Amino acid sequence: MTDDGYFPRGRSLLRAVHEERLVGLHYGQRALAIGALDPRNFVGTIQSSSGRLAPFRRLSRTAAAFETVFFGTRAEADRLLERVDRMHQRVDGELPVDSGPFPAGTHYSAFDPELMLWTVAVIADSGQRFYELFVRELTDDEREALWQDYRRFGALFGMPLGSAPATYGDFRAWWERRLASDRMHLTPEARYTGRAIAFEIPMPNMHGAAKRLHDLVMLGSLPPRVRELYGLPWAPSQARRWRAVVAAMRAGRRLAPTRVARGSCRRNYELVAAIERKRLRNGRPTPQVPAAGELSAGVAAE
Template identity: 45%
Template sequence: MAVRQREPGYFADDSMIRRVMSKRAVGLTYGVRALVIGAVHPLLFVGTSEHTAHRTTPYTRLAVTGALFEAVFLGTKTEADRALAFTRRKHATVVGALPEDAGAHHPAGTSYAALDPHLMYMTMAFTLDSAEAMYDRLVRDLTSTEREDLYQDYVRWAELFGMPRSAAPADYPSFRRGFDTYLHSDELFLTEEAALVGSYLAGHRKAYRLPAPAEQVGSALYLLVQGSLPPRIRHLYGIEWGLADELAHRALCRSIRTAHLAPPLAPRVLAGALAGPSTPSYQLLARREQHMVRAGRASMPGVDPRNWIQRHGA
């Protein structure tokens, strides 16, 4: 009987982007980290928060975004095209201006648009940086050649969403120099809402205690994310990070990296648990959040369910 061939995706099975993003240790952590760091970019944060339908369900928004991204990373061309078309429809309506000052570089009235080439590039930059950081910590260190290949794959990924190739640096070293310079610049600014949302996402602020083992899993995730943040980002959020925190973070990273060594006698099920799509896990988180909101409990207490225009009647 003939074996049915799997429909190809936009990226080959041996491409770096698939090799990196198929690791669940990356898939379950990079998105949270990217949102926490990306919140320091006022145009990205405000543009998203003012136009999202998930102000009261931010983890559901994370799950939706993760599924869309993963469809392009790991899915077939049909699955990717469906995700890309959905995203383009949503992005077409994300146009506006900052309602208030957001630091010296972003005064009130500064315009934003989801389809702005530079903002599309910055979205890619935060995502790539987080995927790279979590792979290095939780799987193994990438080689210079692998970093270049991963970067070029990410540029292609961003192009599929509509970013022009000219919006991104030509190679990985240029990207790394530019992005690191940005992270050390005075352009970074956390609005009051961004600081609150980012603090929840990073686990710096917790609204509720979860039942075991969810509480332990959540604490481990927060430790991984907080420990991976650049020191300046932790400082902006007011996250204190001492020697004990650093040692705990390194120990947890080391244990996860060890699991990825896949010793010959390790059960086959272990390899299966370490790789594959992370969307189902995000969907579990989203369903829990939606159940909590239906029960009258805020997902992130203190975050106004209304956007700026609704609050001020503008």
């Protein structure tokens, strides 16, 4: 018997979505920026990893790990999942300061079903968002199949299926309620870090016009509520430019050879981590996550 993995090529919508390199190169930044809107998720992640001093190394490691589950054999995925489970055992603590609707002392855990669902949700929304922007719109049946794949993905990491919306329609209704709720809150540290993750990724040649295009694509992909909470302006002129850039990227993707348009982004992730390491060695770190309470109210309001 062959080991086709948990998401076999040709049968899994999740695999089809994440094999698109334009998805793989963008979804993680967006997911982390949105994920930071839950203070328990943000603080739990930062307090329990090396992500505070090297946030892009953490992003790169996480994206590569997800590719192992997306594309690897079951044996490869199972080994990775065992390591992640051991790491998640350490993600258990309390918020050190008041964070919007969550008072200091609020408990967080990597095994909290609500937080597990939130983590899967920001990935699911981001993966679908970029696929439909750069490749094509999915049919209703495909969206349902994709959500069921994301439910399975979450379950592999220990998310109880009973805690996740049962259908795609249920997921969308839950997602809209969650984004609109007063439980969405950015601490000053989360606002600083989320913006840096979305708009300061260390990539070669990511400056000038290329950086402006990247930032515009990322900004336009965010839900309006998320832009509002981050204080990110979005004018009609930006929206017009964004639509033109997305259309050009979609056209370019259609013209690109399959080996360029589809496949693993692991080399890109490794490059991001390598550039961050070099900057750290040279005393030019990429934005680092401040400790809780480290940012002044003035900086937070910027």
